[in-house]
Structure formats: C-alpha cells, structure tokens
Amino acid sequence: MALAQHNLGTVIAFEFIRTIKKRGFAIATLAIPVLLIVVFGLLYASNTTTKNSAEAQKNAQFSFTYSDASGIIAPAGAQAAGGTRATDPAAAIEAVKNGTSAAYFQYPADPTKEPVKVYGADKGMFENGKYEAVAKQLLEASAQHQVASPQLTAALTGAVKFDSETFKDGKTAAGVGGVIPPLLFLVVFYISMILLSNLMLNSTLEEKENRVTEMILTTLNPTTLITGKIISLFMVGLVQVLVFLAPVGLAYLFFRDRLALPEMDLSSLVFEPGAMITGALLLLGGFTVFTGVLVAIGAIMPTAKEAGTIFGPLMAMMFIPFYTFSLVISNPEALIVQIFTYFPLTAPVTALLRNGFGTLNPIEAIIVIVELFVVGVLILRLAVHLFRYGSIEYGRKLNIAGTFRQSELAAK
Amino acid sequence: MTLGDAAEPLVHIQDFRMDFGETTVIRDLSFDVHAGETFGFLGSNGSGKTTTLRALLGIYKPTAGIMHIDGKVFEPSDGARLGYLPEERGLYKKEAVLDVMVYFGRLKGLSKAAARSWSEAYLERVGLGGKAKSRLDKLSSGQQQKVQLGVTIMNNPELLILDEPTKGFDPVNRRLLMDIIEEHKRAGATVIMVTHQMEEVERLCDRVILLKDGVSRAYGTVEDVQEEFGGTLYRVTYDGVLPASHLFDVVSDDDGRAELAPRQGASEDKVLRELVEAGAGIRSFTPARISLDEIFIKVYGEEHELGEG
Numbered sequence: 001m002a003l004a005q006h007n008l009g010t011v012i013a014f015e016f017i018r019t020i021k022k023r024g025f026a027i028a029t030l031a032i033p034v035l036l037i038v039v040f041g042l043l044y045a046s047n048t049t050t051k052n053s054a055e056a057q058k059n060a061q062f063s064f065t066y067s068d069a070s071g072i073i074a075p076a077g078a079q080a081a082g083g084t085r086a087t088d089p090a091a092a093i094e095a096v097k098n099g100t101s102a103a104y105f106q107y108p109a110d111p112t113k114e115p116v117k118v119y120g121a122d123k124g125m126f127e128n129g130k131y132e133a134v135a136k137q138l139l140e141a142s143a144q145h146q147v148a149s150p151q152l153t154a155a156l157t158g159a160v161k162f163d164s165e166t167f168k169d170g171k172t173a174a175g176v177g178g179v180i181p182p183l184l185f186l187v188v189f190y191i192s193m194i195l196l197s198n199l200m201l202n203s204t205l206e207e208k209e210n211r212v213t214e215m216i217l218t219t220l221n222p223t224t225l226i227t228g229k230i231i232s233l234f235m236v237g238l239v240q241v242l243v244f245l246a247p248v249g250l251a252y253l254f255f256r257d258r259l260a261l262p263e264m265d266l267s268s269l270v271f272e273p274g275a276m277i278t279g280a281l282l283l284l285g286g287f288t289v290f291t292g293v294l295v296a297i298g299a300i301m302p303t304a305k306e307a308g309t310i311f312g313p314l315m316a317m318m319f320i321p322f323y324t325f326s327l328v329i330s331n332p333e334a335l336i337v338q339i340f341t342y343f344p345l346t347a348p349v350t351a352l353l354r355n356g357f358g359t360l361n362p363i364e365a366i367i368v369i370v371e372l373f374v375v376g377v378l379i380l381r382l383a384v385h386l387f388r389y390g391s392i393e394y395g396r397k398l399n400i401a402g403t404f405r406q407s408e409l410a411a412k
Numbered sequence: 413m414t415l416g417d418a419a420e421p422l423v424h425i426q427d428f429r430m431d432f433g434e435t436t437v438i439r440d441l442s443f444d445v446h447a448g449e450t451f452g453f454l455g456s457n458g459s460g461k462t463t464t465l466r467a468l469l470g471i472y473k474p475t476a477g478i479m480h481i482d483g484k485v486f487e488p489s490d491g492a493r494l495g496y497l498p499e500e501r502g503l504y505k506k507e508a509v510l511d512v513m514v515y516f517g518r519l520k521g522l523s524k525a526a527a528r529s530w531s532e533a534y535l536e537r538v539g540l541g542g543k544a545k546s547r548l549d550k551l552s553s554g555q556q557q558k559v560q561l562g563v564t565i566m567n568n569p570e571l572l573i574l575d576e577p578t579k580g581f582d583p584v585n586r587r588l589l590m591d592i593i594e595e596h597k598r599a600g601a602t603v604i605m606v607t608h609q610m611e612e613v614e615r616l617c618d619r620v621i622l623l624k625d626g627v628s629r630a631y632g633t634v635e636d637v638q639e640e641f642g643g644t645l646y647r648v649t650y651d652g653v654l655p656a657s658h659l660f661d662v663v664s665d666d667d668g669r670a671e672l673a674p675r676q677g678a679s680e681d682k683v684l685r686e687l688v689e690a691g692a693g694i695r696s697f698t699p700a701r702i703s704l705d706e707i708f709i710k711v712y713g714e715e716h717e718l719g720e721g
Contacts, residue, residue, distance in 0.1 A: 010518040018507055211502030215563065218469045219491040219519045389472075 007220055011228025012235070019199065019236050029240050036247045044255060064103035064120075064134070065092045070111055074142040081138055093119055105135040178270040183356035185279035189286055189348060193318060196237045197294055201307055203229050204298030204387060222388045226380070230291055278355050278365045285372025286348025290314075292379030293345070299386035317345035321353065332359040341368060344375045420483065422447040422571060422602050423468065428477035430463055430626070437463055438626035441477070445619075447570075450593075450603040452613040452634075454704070455623035456712050461606045462499050462575055464623075469496060469573070481571065492521040495569030499576050499606070501560050505549040509540065509559055512548060513566070520567040527566070534562045538588065553580055561589060565596065572596055572603045578612070590616070610704040620704070622711060629711050634704065641707040645700050646672040646683060652693030659683050673702075 019025055065086035066078060075085065086092035086104060095101035096119045103121070108114035116139065120131035144153045154160050166173040204226070207213050216225060293314060301307035320340070327334045332341075332354055340350040341364065351368045354360035360368075421444035430438040438460040445451040455461050467474045470486045479485065486494075503512050510531055517527025535541050538558045540551075548556055557580045565572065577593070578586045590612060597603055597616070607613060613620060614634055622630040622637065630637045645663065648670050654662060659678040663671040674683055680699055687694050 006521070007519055010515065014511075014515045014518075018504070018511070022506075206504070210505050211500045212504060214466070214469075214471060214498035214500060215496065215503070215516070217471050217488065218486075218494060218496045219488060219516065221488045 008224050008228050008231075011220070011225055012232045015203065015229050015232035016235050019203075019232065020239060025236075029243050032244050033247045036244075036251075040247065040251050040255070062102040062130070062134075064105060064131075065095070065101055066105040066107065066135075066138075067092065068107040069109040070107050072111070072142050072146065073107055073138060074145050077141050077145065078138060081134060083138070096121060103131045103134075105131075105138070107139065111139070175270075177268040178272055178275070179356050179358070181269055181271050182275040182279040183352070185283040186349065186352040186356060189283050189352060190318065191241060192234075192237050192287065193290055193315075195240050196233050197290065197311070197315065199233050199236065200229070200291060200294045201298050201311055202304055203233065204295050205301065205304050205307060207387075208298070209303060217388065222384050226295055226384050226387065229295075274362070275355055275358070278360070278369070279352060281369045282348055282351050282355060282365075282372065285369055285376055286352070288376030289344050289348065289372055289379060290318075292376055292383045295383035296379060296386050299383060314345070318349055321346050321350040324350075325353070328353050329357045329359065342371065344372065347372060421445060422482055423451075423604065424478065424480040424483075425464070425468065426478040428464065428467065428479055429475045430460070430467055430472065431475040436475075436626065438623075441623070441626070441628055443621050443628065443631055445602060445604055447602050448600055449618040450597050450605065450616050452617035452620035453604055453606045453623070454608075454610075454613065454620055454708065455606075456708075459623040460626040461623055465496075465498075465573055465575055465604070465606070469494075491519075492567060493570045495564040495566070495572040495574075495601075497561060497564040497572075497574045497577055499579070501557070501580075503548055503556070503560060503563065506547055508545050509535065509548055509551070510544040513559065513563055516563045517566050522567055530566060531562065534566075535559075538562070554582060554585055557581060558585065561592065565592065568596075568599065568601070570601055572601050572605075574603065575606045576608070577605065578607060578609055610708060614704055622707070624711055630707070635701070637704070637707060638701045641702055641710060643702065644674065645702050646674065646680070647696075647698045647700050648672060648687065648692075648694055649696045650687075650692045650694050652691050654692055655686070655690035657683075657686055657690075659686055 061082055063082045063084070066073065066083050067086050067089055078085070083105075089104075089106055092101065092104040092106075096104050099121060104119040106117035106119075108116065116135055118131045118135050120128060122128060123130070147153055147156075164175065166175060207216060207225075216222075294311075297307050297310050297314070301310070321328065324334075324336050324340060327337050328340075328350060331337065337350065337354075340346040341354065341360075347368050351360055351365070355365065423445035425444070426442045428438060428441040429436065441460075441464065453461050453464070463472065466472045468479045468481065468486065470488070481490065481494075504515075507515075510528070513531035513534075514524060514527045517530060518524060520527075522530065532541070532544060535544055538561075540555060540558060543551060543555065548559065551559070561577070564574070572593070574593070577589055581589055586609075593603060593605070593616065603616075605613070605617065617634060619633050620630070620637055621628055630640055632640070646660070649668055650670065651668060654665060654670060658675065660672040660674050660683055663673050665671075672683065674680075684694070684697050687697070
C-alpha cells in the first residue's frame with residue numbers, strides 16, 4: 001500500500017511536470033491570456049476613444065441651421081445649441097454644400113413617419129456622427145420640454161427599473177439568480193473537457209506509441225498509472241483555468257469601467273444547496289464517464305491520428321443536447337430530452353442544464369447521478385483492462401473481445 | 413521480491429500453455445531457473461520466448477499452467493527488484509534522459525536523490541554523461557538502448573530478464589553490455605537472457621532451454637544440451653581422402669577440413685587409427701563439443717528443410 005501511494009505520487013508528479021513543461025502546452029495555455037490582454041488593451045484604447053468621442057460629439061459646438069415642420073423643436077433650446085432657423089431649405093442645403101454653414105437639420109412634420117434629414121460638411125466618417133448626435137439630442141430635449149414630466153419621459157424612454165418576484169412552494173423563487181450558480185458546473189464541465197480531453201487521450205496513447213508499456217506494466221499497477229494520469233491532468237486543467245482567468249480577474253478588478261465590463265451583482269445570486277450538490281455530483285460523474293471513455297480510446301487505438309476518428313464524435317456528444325435546448329427548458333418530459341437525460345454520453349450536459357433551470361426533479365437527479373458514477377466506474381475499469389491488455393498491441397488496433405477471451409481462458 | 417530458499421527455484425514454470433484465439437503458441441512448457449544462475453532462453457523468432465516472458469511477468473495471462481517468481485505469481489508491486497529489458501523497447505522519447513531514469517528509479521522504490529545520483533553515475537560510465545539533459549529522441553538508437561539498459565538494472569535487481577539485450581548494439585557496446593551483465597551475475601543476480609548470440613550463451617549461461625514452435629526441444633546445462641545433440645565432434649584437417657566408416661559420420665567436409673561425429677561406442681583412438689590406416693593423410697585431429705550454434709541450426713534446419721519439402 002505504501003509503495004502504491006508512493007508510486008501514485010511519483011506518477012502524478014511526473015505527468016504533471018512533463019505536461020506543463022511541454023512547449024506546446026505553454027504556448028496553448030499562454031496564448032489565450034495573451035490574446036485576452038491584447039483584446040482588453042484594444043478595448044481599453046477603443047473605449048477611451050469612443051467615450052471621449054461620444055462625449056465630444058454630444059457636446060459638440062458648431063453652428064447649424066434647421067427647419068421644423070413638426071413644431072416639436074424648442075427655439076430657445078435650438079438657439080442655445082448654436083442653431084438658427086432656416087426659412088429656405090434649398091438655400092440651407094446649398095450653404096452646407098458650399099461650406100458657409102456647418103450643418104442643416106430638417107425636421108419633418110411627422111417624425112414617426114419621415115426621417116429627420118441631416119446635412120453636414122464632411123469631417124471624416126467618425127466625426128460626421130456629431131451632426132446626427134446633436135440633431136437627436138435637440139429633438140429629445142425639445143420633446144421632454146414639451147411633455148414637462150420627468151416620470152412620463154422616463155416611462156417613454158424605458159428608464160424605469162422593474163423588480164420581479166415569483167413564488168415557488170410558497171417561497172420567493174430564486175429566478176435568474178438561482179439559475180446561474182448551478183449552471184456554472186456546466187461551464188466547468190465544458191472547460192475541463194475541452195482543455196483536458198485531448199491531453200488525456202494522448203497521455204494514454206503515449207505509452208503505446210513510445211512502447212513504454214512493458215516497462216510500465218512490470219513496475220506499476222495500471223490502475224495506479226491511470227489514476228495518476230487523471231489526477232495530474234486535473235491539476236493541469238486547474239493551472240490552465242487559473243492562467244486563463246488571471247487577466248479576466250485583473251481586468252475586472254482594475255479596469256472594469258474602461259473595458260465596459262458589466263457590473264456583477266453577486267448579491268442577486270442564490271446558491272440553493274440541493275441544486276449545487278446535484279450539479280457538483282453530475283459534474284464529477286460526467287467527468288468520470290468521459291475520462292474513462294478517453295482512456296479506453298487511447299488503449300484501443302494505435303495512434304493519435306486514428307484515435308481522432310472516434311474522439312470527434314465523442315466530443316460532439318457534449319454539444320448535441322444544445323440542439324434540444326428549448327425542449328430541455330420548456331418540455332423536459334419530451335422523449336428526446338428523456339433519452340438525452342439518461343444516455344451516459346449526453347446525460348451530463350442535459351442533466352446539468354435541467355438542474356440549472358430547475359426541471360430535473362430529485363428522483364431523476366438521483367437516477368442520473370447513480371447511473372453516471374456506476375457507468376463511469378465500469379468504463380474506467382474497462383479502460384484499465386484495455387490498457388492492461390491492449391497497450392501491448394503496438395501498432396495495431398485492439399480486438400476488445402479478444403482481451404476478454406484471454407481473461408476467460410486464464411480463469412479456467 | 414526477495415530471494416527465497418536457495419533450494420527452491422526462483423522462477424518456476426510448469427505445464428504452461430498459451431493460446432491466442434484458436435492458435436496454441438506454447439504448449440506444456442516447464443522449466444526452472446534457480447537463484448544466482450544465468451539462464452539462456454533460446455529459440456528462433458516466433459518460437460514463443462517473448463510470449464513466455466510476458467506471461468511470466470503478468471503482461472499476458474497464461475491459458476494454463478503455473479508461472480511463479482519466488483513462489484508466487486508476479487505482481488507489479490514486486491517490480492522493484494526486477495530488471496526487465498523487453499524486446500519491444502521504448503521510453504518517454506520527448507523527455508530528458510535523466511528525468512526518465514529518475515522516474516523509473518522512483519517507481520522502483522529509490523529516493524529521488526538516490527535515483528538521480530545512480531543515473532548520473534551510470535550515464536558517465538556508458539559515455540552519456542553529457543546527454544543527461546538531452547531529450548531521448550535526440551539520442552542515437554544505440555544511446556537510447558544504453559539508457560534503456562540503465563533503467564533495467566537500476567536498484568540492483570535480483571532478477572534480470574533480458575529479451576534480446578544485444579539487439580541494436582554495435583560490437584563495442586555489446587561488450588559493455590556483457591560486462592554489465594557479468595557484473596550483476598557475479599553480484600548474485602539471477603539472469604534470464606533471450607539471445608541469438610550463441611557464443612554469449614556458451615560463455616555466460618549455466619543452463620539453457622531451446623524452444624521450437626512453443627515446445628521445449630532441449631533443456632539443461634550447456635554441456636547436457638551439447639551431449640544431447642551429438643556430444644563430441646572430431647575436427648580434422650587432412651590432405652588425403654576421408655574413408656567411409658561405420659565408426660563415424662561426416663558432418664561437414666570442405667577443402668581439407670572436416671567434422672566427424674562418432675557413432676555409438678567409437679572411441680577417439682579407434683576413429684583416429686581408422687583414419688590413419690585408411691591413408692587419409694591426417695594433419696590434425698582435435699576433439700571438440702558441438703557448438704550451440706550448430707545445435708540451433710540442426711534444430712531449425714529440420715524446420716527449414718521440412719518447409720522447403
């Protein structure tokens with residue numbers, strides 16, 4: 001037992017260190033945060049420019065002429081903004097054309113049916129926006145002046161906040177704030193599988209491709225090897241997630257305004273224990289199933305290239321449930337949703353979605369969780385068996401039935 | 413694994429049979445290897461040697477029979493005292509030489525420091541001191557073989573199982589390899605060696621088994637096997653004509669050099685007298701044992717002839 005633990009620790013350390021030391025891993029891992037930093041940098045620069053420009057456009061001071069067939073525009077407001085009423089639209093347009101006037105705004109009799117015509121001297125694509133901005137600002141300010149009611153203005157402009165409250169079993173339902181936390185397990189599942197699946201597949205293939213298997217199998221229990229690989233890759237995944245999240249966290253903490261990142265009100269999130277525990281168990285069960293399948297593929301296939309032919313469809317299984325997204329939420333009793341809920345390769349995503357949206361009842365949750373763990377452990381055992389008897393089949397695809405026939409014969 | 417009672421064989425194989433599907437590749441194979449001896453496992457390609465070793469080490473499950481090391485079925489947890497050099501060789505090619513050696517040293521129960529210092533000393537000895545931090549795939553094939561051998565003999569294994577150890581080695585490195593094996597032999601290690609280098613077997617091995625088509629064709633000390641396949645030969649050089657005789661058979665005869673196999677009851681004196689009296693013009697007459705090489709050719713030559721027939 002002590003040696004087995006020692007060996008497990010040795011495998012974890014070896015696999016972890018050699019994975020993170022790989023140049024390809026470093027490039028792949030650092031590429032995303034570097035990309036994020038570049039994007040954030042561009043956003044920062046753009047938002048600074050945009051904000052300044054928008055402010056400048058809104059407050060732009062230039063003289064213009066206008067005509068108002070609607071009667072909405074308040075002359076005093078227009079004058080304060082630098083406007084002069086034009087009596088002859090054709091002359092006003094001509095003045096803009098020959099550069100004697102900066103702009104001319106032609107407000108129609110019914111702005112709901114006809115557009116406001118804006119004419120201006122060309123100042124470049126971006127700065128030209130100031131004409132429309134001022135024309136719109138003048139119209140809005142004049143309309144608000146006519147209504148003379150801040151409440152009506154707010155109602156009309158959609159500046160009113162709404163606070164909804166629904167009830168479930170006599171208690172206030174969590175709403176969107178209750179959906180987000182359990183759905184985070186789905187996000188974690190996707191991230192971990194996308195980041196780790198390829199590493200896991202190649203990790204088990206490597207023993208075979210490098211013909212290390214015989215040396216390993218006479219030194220180390222295959223279960224210890226596989227367990228060590230899974231743990232080390234999970235650690236690798238955590239490192240990747242931390243590296244990915246670092247720039248996002250720093251950006252949110254220090255440059256949120258500049259980057260126009262949405263403000264997160266964490267107080268509105270509701271961490272319902274039942275949904276959170278169910279989500280965590282579904283995540284672990286799903287991880288076990290997919291990990292087992294990937295190890296098994298690695299044991300069966302002779303090369304990474306050939307393994308890729310199975311790997312693709314397997315990964316597709318994680319995304320297929322999204323084709324029934326609306327049914328998953330609105331009609332969980334639908335046959336297709338039920339099939340996806342219980343089929344082991346689609347169950348993790350479907351059940352995590354349903355758990356997030358509250359359509360997975362406790363009995364269904366228990367059945368799916370038990371199923372995922374049982375199937376996951378069985379597949380992992382099968383994977384270890386296939387690695388044990390399959391990884392020696394250098395350069396050949398494994399005959400799965402053959403490995404069992406060999407065991408049966410041995411048992412006689 | 414610790415060596416048990418010296419009277420008990422360290423490796424005990426009894427009535428071993430191995431089937432792959434409908435094909436039986438090894439049948440009723442039995443032999444023992446005693447602690448401290450060097451055992452030659454001989455046979456042509458495909459005769460079942462590697463399969464036997466894999467089954468002994470639990471990589472294959474035997475269809476039938478007993479396969480024990482130190483009185484029990486081998487488990488990977490016993491691997492700390494085993495040195496196995498498989499026929500299909502390979503290590504983690506994209507890792508540094510020293511990292512791989514330390515990893516296997518750790519798996520064999522050494523501390524990191526001990527594995528590291530042992531590996532560095534070994535690499536110096538085999539002329540790879542400057543390659544410790546190189547990736548394995550940057551080494552030549554022979555250099556990789558040396559690293560593989562180092563991994564095999566780490567932690568001074570009590571049982572060394574070497575499947576074609578000289579494969580891929582040039583003559584200089586083959587000499588180095590043999591020196592290392594002899595050192596371990598002198599230190600008391602038990603060595604099981606699969607090889608086609610018969611002169612090495614005659615020099616190193618105490619006992620041998622010769623396998624053909626999964627069946628034992630000869631088993632015992634090198635002398636026993638030589639005796640079984642004709643025992644003594646007489647090598648003669650002559651400048652006359654060899655007579656036909658009821659005392660011996662002519663095994664080979666080429667350009668004044670011949671090998672004669674004496675028939676039952678024909679003594680050295682009788683054969684020599686007959687040759688002299690027949691006027692063969694004998695210039696030299698040397699008794700010698702049949703070589704393992706000749707035995708090998710004799711056993712597999714039958715197969716070749718049958719195949720051609």
